[in-house]
Amino acid sequence: xxxxxxxxxxxxxxxxxxxxxxxxxxxxxxxxxxxxxxxxxxxxxxxxxxxxxxxxxxxxxxxxxxxxxxxxxxxxxxxxxxxxxxxxxxxxxxxxxxxxxxxxxxxxxxxxxxxxxxxxxxxxxxxxxxxxxxxxxxxxxxxxxxxxxxxxxxxxxxxxxxxxx
Amino acid sequence: xxxxxxxxxxxxxxxxxxxxxxxxxxxxxxxxxxxxxxxxxxxxxxxxxxxxxxxxxxxxxxxxxxxxxxxxxxxxxxxxxxxxxxxxxxxxxxxxxxxxxxxxxxxxxxxxxxxxxxxxxxxxxxxxxxxxxxxxxxxxxxxxxxxxxxxxxxxxxxxxxxxxxxxxxxxx
Amino acid sequence: xxxxxxxxxxxxxxxxxxxxxxxxxxxxxxxxxxxxxxxxxxxxxxxxxxxxxxxxxxxxxxxxxxxxxxxxxxxxxxxxxxxxxxxxxxxxxxxxxxxxxxxxxxxxxxxxxxxxxxxxxxxxxxxxxxxxxxxxxxxxxxxxxxxxxxxxxxxxxxxxxxxxxxxxxxxxxxxxxxxxxxxxxxxxxxxxxxxxxxxxxxxxxxxxxxxxxxxxxxxxxxxxxxxxxxxxxxxxxxxxxxxxxxxxxxxxxxxxxxxxxxxxxxxxxxxxxxxxxxxxxxxxxxxxxxxxxxxxxxxxxxxxxxxxxxxxxxxxxxxxxxxxxxxxxxxxxxxxxxxxxxxxxxxxxxxxxxxxxxxxxxxxxxxxxxxxxxxx
Numbered sequence: 001x002x003x004x005x006x007x008x009x010x011x012x013x014x015x016x017x018x019x020x021x022x023x024x025x026x027x028x029x030x031x032x033x034x035x036x037x038x039x040x041x042x043x044x045x046x047x048x049x050x051x052x053x054x055x056x057x058x059x060x061x062x063x064x065x066x067x068x069x070x071x072x073x074x075x076x077x078x079x080x081x082x083x084x085x086x087x088x089x090x091x092x093x094x095x096x097x098x099x100x101x102x103x104x105x106x107x108x109x110x111x112x113x114x115x116x117x118x119x120x121x122x123x124x125x126x127x128x129x130x131x132x133x134x135x136x137x138x139x140x141x142x143x144x145x146x147x148x149x150x151x152x153x154x155x156x157x158x159x160x161x162x163x164x165x
Numbered sequence: 166x167x168x169x170x171x172x173x174x175x176x177x178x179x180x181x182x183x184x185x186x187x188x189x190x191x192x193x194x195x196x197x198x199x200x201x202x203x204x205x206x207x208x209x210x211x212x213x214x215x216x217x218x219x220x221x222x223x224x225x226x227x228x229x230x231x232x233x234x235x236x237x238x239x240x241x242x243x244x245x246x247x248x249x250x251x252x253x254x255x256x257x258x259x260x261x262x263x264x265x266x267x268x269x270x271x272x273x274x275x276x277x278x279x280x281x282x283x284x285x286x287x288x289x290x291x292x293x294x295x296x297x298x299x300x301x302x303x304x305x306x307x308x309x310x311x312x313x314x315x316x317x318x319x320x321x322x323x324x325x326x327x328x329x330x331x332x333x334x335x336x337x
Numbered sequence: 338x339x340x341x342x343x344x345x346x347x348x349x350x351x352x353x354x355x356x357x358x359x360x361x362x363x364x365x366x367x368x369x370x371x372x373x374x375x376x377x378x379x380x381x382x383x384x385x386x387x388x389x390x391x392x393x394x395x396x397x398x399x400x401x402x403x404x405x406x407x408x409x410x411x412x413x414x415x416x417x418x419x420x421x422x423x424x425x426x427x428x429x430x431x432x433x434x435x436x437x438x439x440x441x442x443x444x445x446x447x448x449x450x451x452x453x454x455x456x457x458x459x460x461x462x463x464x465x466x467x468x469x470x471x472x473x474x475x476x477x478x479x480x481x482x483x484x485x486x487x488x489x490x491x492x493x494x495x496x497x498x499x500x501x502x503x504x505x506x507x508x509x510x511x512x513x514x515x516x517x518x519x520x521x522x523x524x525x526x527x528x529x530x531x532x533x534x535x536x537x538x539x540x541x542x543x544x545x546x547x548x549x550x551x552x553x554x555x556x557x558x559x560x561x562x563x564x565x566x567x568x569x570x571x572x573x574x575x576x577x578x579x580x581x582x583x584x585x586x587x588x589x590x591x592x593x594x595x596x597x598x599x600x601x602x603x604x605x606x607x608x609x610x611x612x613x614x615x616x617x618x619x620x621x622x623x624x625x626x627x628x629x630x631x632x633x634x635x636x637x638x639x640x641x642x643x644x645x646x647x648x649x650x651x652x653x654x655x656x657x658x659x660x661x662x663x664x665x666x667x668x669x670x671x672x673x674x675x676x677x678x679x680x681x682x683x684x685x686x687x688x689x690x691x692x693x694x695x696x697x698x699x700x701x702x703x704x705x706x707x708x709x710x711x712x713x
Binding site: 013 | 179183187194209219234236
């Protein structure tokens with residue numbers, strides 16, 4: 001009888017150990033997948049943020065907008081007002097919309113002049129239908145109007161880029 | 166009796182291990198989940214400091230009295246070399262003009278976007294070791310204490326090197 | 338006694354069976370977990386590569402003329418460009434990222450731990466866009482043939498890539514070694530390694546199959562651009578032999594970049610084939626078509642500005658664009674751009690002193706010299 005009880009106790013002990021072991025494994029897996037989930041969410045946020053930066057960089061260096069210096073490299077952080085006003089109008093053409101959609105996807109691109117007076121130019125407007133989240137990246141730029149022989153050739157402005165998901 | 170105590174000790178041992186492991190995992194989780202500024206924030210801050218300072222210095226000051234108004238960089242240089250060089254507003258010299266316009270531009274961008282920032286302009290005169298601040302308390306508040314990204318530009322003037330510094334504060 | 342003995346025997350055996358089964362279950366569980374994780378990790382690595390590549394592709398607008406060296410996991414990355422499809426991706430992953438806008442001049446595939454990218458502007462005469470060149474540290478480029486300025490420039494400016502100058506004698510004893518791909522860049526016209534000896538490729542090189550390719554650059558020093566002939570290796574496993582076969586010729590004289598570096602010729606050095614080169618150049622002209630529309634409107638603004646300010650000295654430069662003015666000049670240029678999109682072989686947007694991009698350049702330089710508002 002004692003032997004039978006010994007055997008039973010041993011069996012119970014083994015089962016208890018295995019039970020505890022699997023609980024530990026389950027806890028470990030739970031923690032690991034918890035980390036994984038939060039890191040995937042973080043990565044998704046990072047990718048969305050990167051997308052906003054990508055589009056901002058593309059816009060600020062577009063030959064259709066950027067200030068030129070003859071044959072030299074395009075001037076950075078500078079928008080040519082005399083190209084801006086025409087691009088704004090040309091963006092209404094389907095040809096331009098289709099092409100730039102491939103470049104920017106769902107986004108809004110606006111140039112806002114802040115100084116000396118306020119003006120706004122909406123270049124590209126393509127919000128995602130039923131969007132749930134928007135990420136905005138503002139870049140400060142100089143707006144250059146080399147038509148100005150008198151007065152402010154260089155104005156202070158902001159390039160607003162919003163991407164959607 | 167001995168067996169009973171041994172078994173009890175084993176169970177207690179297992180329980181202790183489980184508790185220790187749980188505590189350890191919770192501790193690691195807390196540590197790992199602390200977030201610093203994201204890559205986007207850092208990149209945006211860095212680029213913003215650079216683009217804001219660059220754009221500001223190239224912008225023409227609104228001076229209707231002059232056909233060819235100076236840029237803000239010119240205004241800051243004038244503040245150091247000849248504060249009355251550009252006659253734009255009655256009663257104000259070019260140092261006051263430059264302070265006002267820098268404050269206006271930084272406030273309507275960085276300030277409006279809720280960013281803490283600090284702009285300073287300091288002159289290192291030739292032969293001097295100590296730089297002289299053009300604006301006593303800088304523009305925008307206090308220098309950043311914690312995380313920050315900054316941009317500097319240097320202008321050569323007849324009175325020395327004019328160092329312009331803009332920093333954008335991160336999370337503290 | 339017998340019963341007890343048998344009970345004991347059964348108990349021991351049962352114990353061992355129980356241990357074996359339990360052990361096997363635990364082992365299988367962990368092995369399954371590891372295998373699943375391995376698959377997830379591999380997919381993660383492939384996504385990581387594509388994620389690492391994306392900013393490089395984006396950076397084409399940002400880091401003009403700079404080279405970026407990126408460490409990537411050792412997976413085969415393909416770059417594909419045909420009339421209908423333009424993309425890049427990981428061979429095994431079966432996932433590709435479309436690149437309908439960005440011209441990428443790269444081999445058909447690369448497999449490396451160090452990827453090198455370089456963006457060069459295409460100017461005609463103003464900057465149209467950047468051409469992105471992508472290659473790998475284990476792709477070998479052998480340069481031989483005539484000495485030209487462009488050849489010297491190519492060697493000097495491709496330090497980050499894997500370029501080597503050789504002579505015809507060394508060509509016959511070339512060994513692929515650890516290189517994943519080999520590209521022969523030959524300067525000259527007639528009597529070159531592609532045509533000598535019936536175009537037979539040395540055996541060691543021939544064994545590379547499709548991973549061996551070549552381009553012949555016939556460049557005249559005084560003329561912009563060159564005549565390009567692309568070659569591929571027609572390999573036969575019977576006899577382990579290969580022959581150079583031309584897959585097409587393109588003359589870039591009418592559209593080579595007007596910038597300090599001829600980005601079109603650089604693109605030709607790195608592009609896999611004539612088809613890939615053409616496909617990517619078409620993207621450039623598609624962009625140029627749109628950009629020209631913006632500049633046409635700007636030119637009219639410039640013209641109006643000169644009229645409003647009564648600046649006849651400046652106006653005369655615009656009048657030089659042609660009798661019928663800006664509209665006619667740009668319509669003609671756009672027509673030429675359209676031809677480039679549909680038939681690169683006869684593309685000519687460069688023009689001369691009388692029309693095309695060259696005329697636009699001289700007009701702009703005249704405006705600059707006179708202190709007038711410029712076109713670009």
